[in-house]
Amino acid sequence: MFEAIKETLYLEKSLLVQNELKLSSSNERNYRIYVNITLQHFTEMFSVDYN
Numbered sequence: 001m002f003e004a005i006k007e008t009l010y011l012e013k014s015l016l017v018q019n020e021l022k023l024s025s026s027n028e029r030n031y032r033i034y035v036n037i038t039l040q041h042f043t044e045m046f047s048v049d050y051n
Helices: 002-022 025-046
Strands: none
Touching: 002 025
């Protein structure tokens, strides 16, 4: 299952990077904020609590 999660995250990241390359510079800052929030969401969703 962990491999499937890693693959999903990799595909999501790839799509985000591809989309980012298509954006004009005027949208770059807002999009970077969106990417950071999205990646943070995935990290929190799949994080493991070791405590």
